[in-house]
Amino acid sequence: MxxxxxxxxxxxxxxxxxxxxxxxxxxxxxxxxxxxxxxxxxxxxxxxxxxxxxxxxxxxxxxxxxxxxxxxxxxxxxxxxGWDVQRDAILVGVGNLGTALLGYQRFRLYGLNIVAAFDKDPRRIGKTIFGVDVLPVEKMPNLALRKKIDIGIITVGEDAAQEVADLMVQGFIKGIWNFAPKALIVPDNVIVENAQLSVSLGVLTSKMKLSETEKDTV
Amino acid sequence: MxxxxxxxxxxxxxxxxxxxxxxxxxxxxxxxxxxxxxxxxxxxxxxxxxxxxxxxxxxxxxxxxxxxxxxxxxxxxxxxxGWDVQRDAILVGVGNLGTALLGYQRFRLYGLNIVAAFDKDPRRIGKTIFGVDVLPVEKMPNLALRKKIDIGIITVGEDAAQEVADLMVQGFIKGIWNFAPKALIVPDNVIVENAQLSVSLGVLTSKMKLSETEKDTV
Structure with missing residues (x-):
């Protein structure tokens, strides 16, 4: 267990x-x-x-x-x-969601500073998106280690997510913010927060379903 | 109260x-x-x-x-x-996050079908993004009513969010999936699920902070 x-x-x-x-x-x-x-x-x-x-x-x-x-x-x-200090982060997977997160201005209010992005697709590598450079994913562990990156954001698909998490662990990243629909396996000292859209959508649709069949209570 | x-x-x-x-x-x-x-x-x-x-x-x-x-x-x-039935949805606010959600293929697995998008920016209105037409926001309540839309997705900024929620209520939308960092006021029969990125990021950074100061327990 x-x-x-x-x-x-x-x-x-x-x-x-x-x-x-x-x-x-x-x-x-x-x-x-x-x-x-x-x-x-x-x-x-x-x-x-x-x-x-x-x-x-x-x-x-x-x-x-x-x-x-x-x-x-x-x-x-x-x-x-923990929003009173700045934490440096990297993001892996520059698809639609990854791009949207790179452009999300409010992260600075929460102390989150995305310093680099990574992808394995050669068509994305070398681009600069919202001021953040997109690098080849195999360079990630080294950069994470060298720049003492705290947080890794995973916005790749389900199939690549565990591999990306393993690279983050290699880079001594302490917290993983996981948007991929996949339960990641990481060492005990790494914290994973799952931010899958399905979780929040599931709460909404469960409540809609329950409210279609139940009465209110106060 | x-x-x-x-x-x-x-x-x-x-x-x-x-x-x-x-x-x-x-x-x-x-x-x-x-x-x-x-x-x-x-x-x-x-x-x-x-x-x-x-x-x-x-x-x-x-x-x-x-x-x-x-x-x-x-x-x-x-x-x-409630993922065994298809629910039609509309989305308001076609910025980075809104665009990313329009392109998110997995929603179909959860029964969510986004049939139209809305914005108030004339440069966005008239476009088709991932197969979904972007219409002027003032047309939303009527379309929602006519097409019996179940779910409204809010991806506008904090300042416009309540106004958009009011329009959704006018359109008899039953569930609001709110990505704007704003506590919405809606009638009791409307269900709001807040999907702000800050909530999930806050759980991650709180845990990182706690784990920096506490010992593990099993």
């Missing part, structure tokens, strides 16, 4: 934190200094107790009757998410 | 089901007829008890000492996810 890695914070909480940041960033633009748990939970249709627990993970302490400092809460959430 | 919609199945289970499908589809190609819970859990680094509970949601019954029929399990999971 393989080891199942456990983390001290629950994943559903991690998944809610970026949404809190969206609300808080808006409040900051509106010059709001303080915010309550109830306000955030109302904005996001969440249970206030849940929001309070999630925010407690970041170590923030609210003031009675005033709430949380908006700026401090933003800083604490960013620190918890 | 807003109503919080509850569903009879837990969302983390919904999120795992597509990964089971990936494993099962491979087994089917290898002509395997039966599979055990333990096999699936080993493949995906999951707890077998959790896998058994997830699969029970689909209504499947395993055979003692033989396990589940691979084909039957695929069919039951697809039915649970």
């Amino acid at each position: 393989r080891k199942i890695r456990k983390f001290s914070a629950p994943e559903p909480s991690m998944r809610r934190l970026p949404a809190y940041l969206h609300v808080l960033t808006r409040l900051l633009r509106e010059n709001r200094l303080y915010v309550s748990c109830t306000f955030i939970s109302n904005e996001l249709y969440l249970d206030p107790t849940q929001v309070r627990k999630d925010l407690a993970l970041t170590g923030i302490v609210g003031k009675p009757r005033v709430g949380y400092s908006v700026q401090e809460l933003i800083d604490k959430i960013k620190a918890f998410l | 807003r109503k919080i919609r509850k569903f009879s199945a837990p969302e983390p289970s919904m999120r795992r089901l597509p990964a089971y499908l990936h494993v099962l589809t491979r087994l089917l190609r290898e002509n395997r007829l039966y599979v055990s819970c333990t096999f699936i859990s080993n493949e995906l680094y999951l707890d077998p008890t959790q896998v058994r509970k997830d699969l029970a949601l689909t209504g499947i019954v395993g055979k003692p000492r033989v396990g589940y029929s691979v084909q039957e399990l695929i069919d039951k999971i697809k039915a649970f996810l």
Whole structure:
């Protein structure tokens, strides 16, 4: 049996934190200094107790009757998410999705800095896409090692995904962001986050199906 | 306080089901007829008890000492996810990400059929991208209504997202797949699934941060 890695914070909480940041960033633009748990939970249709627990993970302490400092809460959430430092990343697979990710401006807000892209298709190699050079995939482990790359993004097809993950492991990449529909096998010290579109689509269509057959409860 | 919609199945289970499908589809190609819970859990680094509970949601019954029929399990999971029927969808926002989604071939495997795309940029309107016509966004509600569109995909920026969601509600769209970094406000009968890249990236970087400071537990 393989080891199942456990983390001290629950994943559903991690998944809610970026949404809190969206609300808080808006409040900051509106010059709001303080915010309550109830306000955030109302904005996001969440249970206030849940929001309070999630925010407690970041170590923030609210003031009675005033709430949380908006700026401090933003800083604490960013620190918890690891978005307070810049992490260098490489991307493998410059198809439609890979190209879209290279052009996604918001990644800089999250500390993600894609420094190089890789592909095995000679027609793609040598191009510069959104300012990022596309190199031959076999050069990846060395570059990753040399530039101390933290994160590897996989946007190749299902069949090539494991091979690409193996090269990332060779390059001592610590975290793999996997968009390929494939369960990757990696050593215990490498973290894989699966970002397959099918997962999120499945949640949407499951809920649609359930709501077609069930009644609401509050 | 807003109503919080509850569903009879837990969302983390919904999120795992597509990964089971990936494993099962491979087994089917290898002509395997039966599979055990333990096999699936080993493949995906999951707890077998959790896998058994997830699969029970689909209504499947395993055979003692033989396990589940691979084909039957695929069919039951697809039915649970609502992927056994075709759902027509429209997409609004034909930027990099929108274009990538229009070109994503695998959606057909999940029953998702994007029939039209919309934008407000005159330079994009009138184009055909991966066989899908790009129309002016103001035509969307009528087309959605007329063609009984189930799903609306939002790939516009943060500032336009709520306006687009409002148009989708006008067009009686039942499910919104939202890629914009914005918490949408919609009526209770409309289901929103947020597929922001930031959520999945946040899980990866949180875990990397935690693993830099914590010890493993099994």
